[in-house]
Amino acid sequence: MHQSQIKTRGFKVRGRIYPMIPDNHSMDEIESLGAIVELHKKSHIVDGCFSDFETGLLGHFRQVDSKMGHWVQDEEILDERYLACKMKGRGIVVFSACSHAGIVNVCNDAVEKLNAPLTAALGGFHLAGSSVEDRINSTVEALKKLDPDILLAGHCTG
Helix, strand or coil, X not given: CECCCCCCEEEEXXXXXXXXXXCCCCHHHHHHCCCCCCCECHHHCCCCCCCCCCCCCCCEEEEEECXXXXXXXXXXXXXXXXXXXXXXXXXXXXXXXXXXXXXXXXXXXXXHHHCCCEEEEEECCCCCCHHHHHHHHHHHHHHHXXXXXXXXXXXXXX
């Protein structure tokens, strides 16, 4: 997990921040299910690599102090979640979350970190809603350049 363990996220609408429900699972909750959780900073940051058409999630905030209700702007989604597996003799398979940082940014980050071609991308592509419709063609073209064998768009794709 990202070391900041962001629990609550929200969107700002007409000057008020509305929490997203449900909260992210805590480290303790995940460990109670039998997982071994490690906290990291660098391996979870998709930073400084945003394309000109995937710039994060406008109006996104994260809560840093639930008792005080303190929110900070976090449009770049610094703890973007994805799992990437390097398959021997094939390339990288990316399992994305919602890809609020952008599926192309996520795939490029995995390709750079694992130094192999993209074989497949599965999950949310963050292409749902009118605010992101203008990036669909650019996303398709950028994914074509990555030349994966398989694309399986899931939730948060539209």
